[in-house]
Amino acid sequence: MLFSTPYREKQLRTLVQKLGLPESAPVRWELLDLALTHPTASAAANYERLEFVGDAVVKLAAAEFLFATYPESDEGELSAMRGVLVSDRLLSEISDRYGLDRYLLVSGSTHADHLGRETRLAAALEALLAALYLSTHTLELVHPWLDLHLKQHAERIRQDPTLENYKxxxxxxxxxxxxxxxxxxxxxxxxVYGDPERFVAEVWVQERMWGRGKGRSKKAAEQTAAQIAFLALQKSLQNESPLD
Amino acid sequence: MLFSTPYREKQLRTLVQKLGLPESAPVRWELLDLALTHPTASAAANYERLEFVGDAVVKLAAAEFLFATYPESDEGELSAMRGVLVSDRLLSEISDRYGLDRYLLVSGSTHADHLGRETRLAAALEALLAALYLSTHTLELVHPWLDLHLKQHAERIRQDPTLENYKxxxxxxxxxxxxxxxxxxxxxxxxVYGDPERFVAEVWVQERMWGRGKGRSKKAAEQTAAQIAFLALQKSLQNESPLD
Structure with missing residues (x-):
């Protein structure tokens, strides 16, 4: 049985159409269904194993796109750009473009967890990418729509590499x-959960602490610390480069 | 021009044969040549950009293999196994099986750098995987030979998850x-370069230092610290689990 209910079938077919894929696309529907099932909806059959595969799928899709699009960029630049492109923040933004939260099966209380929303939507998108990759063992159901988002964000990041992700x-x-x-x-x-100064992060580079930041989550504290460290280190490198 | 010299052509064709791929395999030879060129041999055209892509290729190849081979394992187990499978140590071991260092163009003094050998061979293998992936935009030139190694090592790791890679x-x-x-x-x-106590690594988990290790490289120090932390944390979790 490919679909649990006729309603679910209609839902998943609508999503595939939204992605711009043809009706005849060889989608493994049972994997797509799994990709859009949160652990709170089913402890046994949910998106977690697919998310593990999808993490590698999105990294490869982004690497392939960047390698082809920016032949003049070295691996350090490509790697920094990919760091932003595959961040939870950006993946959840792409999820939102397709309204993925409306297709994600969750337990009743999960929707109220606003702090976990970004992580949840990024994970669901990764799992969706895995389901599409495993349908054909190529990226042919992925590149046509994902690359549009990658292109748009990559250009923005190139204008300002620090805009999105200081880490x-x-x-x-x-x-x-x-x-x-x-x-x-x-x-x-x-x-205290939600306290904006709950976590303190320090960034160390070469035996020196370059930045310290606070935040309500570890990620937020790290991002702040990374921003301070990035600006300090960049300034230091600019000052020393004429002497190199 | 696909090959820089007739000798290089012969070399690369021999390697593809060693991998067990058919003579007619649609290899992009210019990418394969690049994948086996160390930065010391050419600052402008070397394996570094391909290595960036290859890092994602090997992660996806391993994820796909593990997802299909171990349907009962959860994403935590799969992730730990993949950590070992894509480690420099294991990738350089696979490189050695094919004698990749004999195909790698390097500057004269590089061969003498024994400490960098593992990193160099792992990077060359990743770049080689990228060249093969980009030849067809599938893993069809990769899975046939790589999976043999993944299978063999995965079985060994399952026997003892700590055998290879405590990190x-x-x-x-x-x-x-x-x-x-x-x-x-x-x-x-x-x-002092090579000093077995040059670096000290500490592992912190949940505000507590669980292990400290020394080593001649950062990696070695981390590995030792991780081993100590792993054993300590495992023991602690075993003790607390009946009360959970």
């Missing part, structure tokens, strides 16, 4: 100049 | 139990 930008900088990644040290200073 | 095993453990990754804090305590 990605900082990583590109330290890889290019020191062949290493920054170290993040996180401390939980408060116990 | 991967630790990551699987912290993701499964805390939905987070361990933090590594590295300090360079010595300045």
């Amino acid at each position: 990605g930008a900082l990583q590109g900088l330290t890889q290019a100049h020191y062949q290493m990644l920054p170290d993040y040290k996180i401390t939980e200073v408060g116990q | 991967g095993a630790l990551q699987g453990l912290t993701q499964a139990h805390y939905q987070m990754l361990p933090d590594y804090k590295i300090t360079e305590v010595g300045q």
Whole structure:
């Protein structure tokens, strides 16, 4: 049985149409159904294993797109751009363009979890990408629509590499100049859920602390710390480069 | 021009044959040539951009293999296994099976850099995988030979998840139990290249330092620290689980 209910069939067919894929696309519908099932809706059969595959699918799709589109960019630049393109923030934005939350089966209380929304929508999109990849074992059901979003965001990122994701930008900088990644040290200073100063993050590069940030989540604290570190490190590199 | 010299053509055709691919395989030879050119041999045209793509190719190939082979394993187990399968150590081992260092164009002094050998061979294999993927935009030139190695190592890892890569095993453990990754804090305590105590790594999980290790490279120090942390954390989780 490909579809659990006729309603689900109609729903999934509508989504595939929204993606701009032809009606005859060789979609493995049972995988697509799974990709749009949150763990709260089914502990046994949900998107988690597909998300594991989809994480690699989106990275490869983005790598392939960037490799072909920017022949003059070195691997450090490509890697920094990909860091932004595959971030939860951007993936959840793409999810929203297709209203993916309306297709995602969840338990009743999950919709109310606004803090988890971004992660949930990014995970669902990754699982959807895996379902489409595994349908043909190629990216032919993925590139036609995903590349439109990648192209649009990549151009924006190129204008300002720090616009979206300071962690990605900082990583590109330290890889290019020191062949290493920054170290993040996180401390939980408060116990209150939602407290905007609950977590403190420090960024270390080459034995030196370059930035410290606070946030309601580890990610938010890291992003703030990364922004401070990126600006400080960039300035330091600009100052020293004439002497190199 | 597909090949720089007739000798290079012969070399690359021999390698493709060694991989077990048919003579008629639709290989983009200019990409294969690039994949086996180290930055010391050419600063402008080398494997670095392909390695960026190849990193995603090997992750997807491993994810696809694990997803199909272990239908009973959850995403935490799959992720821990993949961590080992795509580690530099294992990729360089696969490189060695095909004698990839004999096909890799490097500057004269590079062969003497034994410490960098593992990284170099892993990078060349990733670039080779990218060249084959980009030849057909599928994994059809990759799965036939790579899966043999993945299968063999995956079985070994399943027997003992900590056998090969404590960092991967630790990551699987912290993701499964805390939905987070361990933090590594590295300090360079010595300045002497090759000194077995040059670097000190600490592993932090949930505000607590679980392991400390020393090594001649950052990676070695991290691996030791991860081993200690993995064993300590596993013991702690076993002790607390009856009370959960």
